[in-house]
Amino acid sequence: MTLDETRPGQVFRIVSISDDLARLQAIRFGITEGARAVCESVLPGGPVVVRKGMQEMALGRALARRIQVEPVEG
Amino acid sequence: MAQDCCGVAVAEVHGDDRKVVLVGNPNVGKSAVFHGLTGVYVEVSNFPGTTVDISSGRMGKSVIYDTPGVYGISAFNEEERVARDVLLQGDVVVNVVDACHLDRDLFLTVQLIDMGYPMVVALNMMDEARANGLAIDVRALSEELGVEVIPTVATRGQGIEELREAVGRARQGRRTPSIEPLLPSIPSPVDAVLVAEDDEDACRRHGVTPPGTREEVYRLRRERVNQIVARVVRETDEGASLATRLGRLTLHPVWGSLMLIAFLVAVYYILGVGIAQWVVGITEELWMGEYYIPWITELGSRVLAPESFLGQVLFGEFGLLTMTVSYIFGLLLPMVLGFYLMLSFMEDSGYLPRVAVLVDRWMNKVGLNGRAIIPTILGFGCVTMATMTTRLLGSQRERTIATFLLSLTIPCSAQMAVIATMLAPLGPAYFVAFGLILFLMYGLAGMLLNRLLPGESTPLLIDLPPMRLPHLGNVLRKTLLKTKMFITEAGPIFAAGSVLISVMAAWGILDGLQNALAPITVGWLGLPREAANAFIMGFVRRDFGAAGLYSLPLTSHQVMVALTTITLFVPCIASVMMILKERSTREGVLIWATDLVIAIFTGGIVHRILW
Numbered sequence: 270m271t272l273d274e275t276r277p278g279q280v281f282r283i284v285s286i287s288d289d290l291a292r293l294q295a296i297r298f299g300i301t302e303g304a305r306a307v308c309e310s311v312l313p314g315g316p317v318v319v320r321k322g323m324q325e326m327a328l329g330r331a332l333a334r335r336i337q338v339e340p341v342e343g
Numbered sequence: 344m345a346q347d348c349c350g351v352a353v354a355e356v357h358g359d360d361r362k363v364v365l366v367g368n369p370n371v372g373k374s375a376v377f378h379g380l381t382g383v384y385v386e387v388s389n390f391p392g393t394t395v396d397i398s399s400g401r402m403g404k405s406v407i408y409d410t411p412g413v414y415g416i417s418a419f420n421e422e423e424r425v426a427r428d429v430l431l432q433g434d435v436v437v438n439v440v441d442a443c444h445l446d447r448d449l450f451l452t453v454q455l456i457d458m459g460y461p462m463v464v465a466l467n468m469m470d471e472a473r474a475n476g477l478a479i480d481v482r483a484l485s486e487e488l489g490v491e492v493i494p495t496v497a498t499r500g501q502g503i504e505e506l507r508e509a510v511g512r513a514r515q516g517r518r519t520p521s522i523e524p525l526l527p528s529i530p531s532p533v534d535a536v537l538v539a540e541d542d543e544d545a546c547r548r549h550g551v552t553p554p555g556t557r558e559e560v561y562r563l564r565r566e567r568v569n570q571i572v573a574r575v576v577r578e579t580d581e582g583a584s585l586a587t588r589l590g591r592l593t594l595h596p597v598w599g600s601l602m603l604i605a606f607l608v609a610v611y612y613i614l615g616v617g618i619a620q621w622v623v624g625i626t627e628e629l630w631m632g633e634y635y636i637p638w639i640t641e642l643g644s645r646v647l648a649p650e651s652f653l654g655q656v657l658f659g660e661f662g663l664l665t666m667t668v669s670y671i672f673g674l675l676l677p678m679v680l681g682f683y684l685m686l687s688f689m690e691d692s693g694y695l696p697r698v699a700v701l702v703d704r705w706m707n708k709v710g711l712n713g714r715a716i717i718p719t720i721l722g723f724g725c726v727t728m729a730t731m732t733t734r735l736l737g738s739q740r741e742r743t744i745a746t747f748l749l750s751l752t753i754p755c756s757a758q759m760a761v762i763a764t765m766l767a768p769l770g771p772a773y774f775v776a777f778g779l780i781l782f783l784m785y786g787l788a789g790m791l792l793n794r795l796l797p798g799e800s801t802p803l804l805i806d807l808p809p810m811r812l813p814h815l816g817n818v819l820r821k822t823l824l825k826t827k828m829f830i831t832e833a834g835p836i837f838a839a840g841s842v843l844i845s846v847m848a849a850w851g852i853l854d855g856l857q858n859a860l861a862p863i864t865v866g867w868l869g870l871p872r873e874a875a876n877a878f879i880m881g882f883v884r885r886d887f888g889a890a891g892l893y894s895l896p897l898t899s900h901q902v903m904v905a906l907t908t909i910t911l912f913v914p915c916i917a918s919v920m921m922i923l924k925e926r927s928t929r930e931g932v933l934i935w936a937t938d939l940v941i942a943i944f945t946g947g948i949v950h951r952i953l954w
Contacts, residue, residue: 291804296561297414299446310594315704316803318594323475324447327700329712329803
C-alpha cells in the first residue's frame with residue numbers, strides 16, 4: 270500500500286520512496302526506507318502527517334502516493 | 344558595526360580573527376545561543392526558510408556567524424546554499440542541536456564532523472527533553488561524536504558560559520568510518536565530503552563530474568546516527584504533553600480548520616482593524632498628513648520654488664521628502680511591523696508549518712504547495728514585502744506563480760482600507776461578490792499558470808516542530824530585524840519609484856496616458872471619463888487609484904466595476920520594481936502587462952454582467 274492509504278494510528282514500515290529529492294531529504298529526517306513510523310493524521314485530500322519517535326513531518330498527498338509502506342502490528 | 348549589502352549587522356573582521364560559524368536545524372534555539380554568546384540583535388528561530396540573511400557578532404577575539412536553519416549542508420534550497428557558503432569561510436563550528444530531536448539533528452552534526460570541522464555541540468532544550476521523558480547520556484554522546492557536548496537551555500542562559508569556554512577547546516570529531524572508501528582524494532576534507540555528496544559547486548571547483556554517491560553517503564551516515572541515538576537516548580515514559588495534544592488538534596480535519604478560521608478572524612481584527620485603521624490613522628493621517636507634510640512643504644518652499652522641477656521631485660505630490668517619507672514611515676512601517684510580529688509569533692509557536700499543512704491541498708491546485716501561504720498572507724500587508732518572501736519557495740516555477748498571483752489578485756492593506764470604505768455603503772452582498780471575484784481570479788489564474796508553465800512544483804515535505812509558547816524577547820528581536828531588513832531593502836525602491844513618477848508628471852507623460860486611456864474607461868468599463876485619473880494613479884499606488892475613485896459620483900455597479908479593475912490592476916510601482924529585481928526583466932514586464940490586460944478585461948466583463 271502507499272502512504273496516503275494509511276489511517277491515523279497505523280504503524281508502518283517504509284518500503285520505498287520513489288521521488289529522488291524527497292528520498293534524500295527524508296533520510297536526513299530519519300524517515301528512511303526500512304524505518305518504522307506511525308500515521309498521525311490524514312487531511313482529507315491533503316497531506317499525511319507521520320511521526321517517528323518525537324519527529325513529526327507532513328508530506329503532501331502527491332508525495333505520499335509515491336511512498337510504498339507495509340503495515341506493521343503496533 | 345558595518346553594513347553589508349543586505350543591510351544586516353555584520354561585525355568587522357580582522358585578519359587574525361577566528362571565524363566561528365553557528366549551525367543547526369530550524370527551530371532548535373540556535374539564534375538564542377547566538378544571542379547568548381554575542382549579545383547583538385539577531386534572528387531567533389526560523390520557519391523552514393523565512394530568511395537567508397546572515398547576522399554576526401563578536402565574542403572576544405572571535406567573530407560568530409549565524410546561519411539559516413538547515414537539516415544538512417547540501418544545496419536543496421537557498422538557505423542550505425547560504426549555510427554552506429558561510430561554513431566554507433569558517434574555522435570553527437558550534438553546532439546547536441535540539442535534545443528532543445537527536446534522531447533528526449545528529450544527521451547534520453555527523454555531516455559536519457565528517458567534513459573535519461573543529462567543533463563543539465550545544466545540546467539545547469534539555470529542559471524540554473526532560474519534560475518529554477527523554478534521558479540523554481551526554482558523556483556517551485560526546486564519546487561517540489569525539490567532540491565536547493555542552494547541555495544548554497539557551498532561552499534561560501543555562502550552559503552558555505560553559506559553551507563559550509568550550510569553543511576555545513573545539514576539536515575534530517570521529518568521522519563516519521563507513522563513508523571513508525567513498526571519499527575522493529582531495530586534500531580539503533570539507534570538499535572531499537561535498538564532492539562525494541554530488542555538490543555541484545564543489546565538483547566544479549575541483550573539475551570533476553558528480554560521482555553519484557550522495558544517497559549512499561546519506562544512507563551510511565543515517566545508519567551511524569541511528570546507532571548513536573540507540574546508545575545515548577532512553578525514553579523514560581511517553582505521556583503526551585499538552586503541547587503534543589494541541590499540536591495534534593491543529594491538524595485535525597475538523598477542529599484544525601475551525602481553529603484556522605478563528606485564528607484568521609483574530610488576525611483580521613488585530614491587523615486589518617487595529618493596525619491598518621487605528622494605528623495608521625494616527626501615524627499616516629495625523630502625524631504625517633497633518634503635521635509632517637505641511638511642515639516639510641513649508642520648509643522646502645523657503646529654499647526652492649515649489650513649481651520647479653527639483654521642487655516637485657522633493658516636495659511635490661509624489662515628492663521624496665513628502666509622499667515617500669509619509670508612505671514608508673506612516674503607512675508601511677506600522678503595517679510591516681504588525682505583519683512580521685504576527686509571522687514571528689506563528690513561527691516560534693510552531694503554528695505556521697501547521698497552517699501550511701492545512702492549506703496544502705488547496706495550494707496544490709494553483710501549482711504551489713502549502714508553504715506558499717506565507718507570501719500570500721504577507722501580501723495582504725504589503726505586496727512588495729510578500730514578493731521578496733517568494734524567495735523561500737522551492738522552485739523557480741513556484742516563485743513565478745506566487746509572484747504573479749500576488750501582483751494580480753492580492754490587495755495590500757493600504758488598498759483594502761480604501762476598498763472597505765467604498766464598499767461599506769453598498770451593503771454586504773457587494774462585499775461578498777467582490778471577495779468572490781478575487782478568489783475566483785486567484786484560482787483561475789493559478790490553475791491556468793499551473794497548466795501552462797513547464798516542469799513540476801515541489802511537493803510539501805515539512806518538519807512539524809512541537810507547539811510551544813513563544814519567547815517574547817525572541818519574537819520582538821526577530822520582528823525588529825525583519826522590519827529593518829525590509830525597510831532598508833524596499834526603502835530605496837519606493838524612493839526611486841516616486842522620483843520616476845515625479846519625472847513623468849513633470850514631462851506631461853501622465854496627462855498623455857490619461858487621454859490614451861479614456862476610450863477604455865468610458866467605452867469598455869462604462870465609467871465616467873475622469874475615472875481614468877484613478878487608473879493613472881493606480882500605476883503609482885493601487886490605493887491612490889482607489890482613493891481617486893472615491894471623489895467621483897458613481898453608481899453601485901460602477902463602484903463594483905471600478906474596484907474590481909483597480910484591484911486586479913498592475914501593482915504599485917515599488918512592487919513592480921521588486922518583481923523586476925526578483926524575477927527577470929522579461930518576466931517582470933510580462934507579469935505587468937498581463938495584469939493590465941486581465942484587469943481591464945475582467946472589469947468590462949463585470950460591467951456587462953451587472954448591466
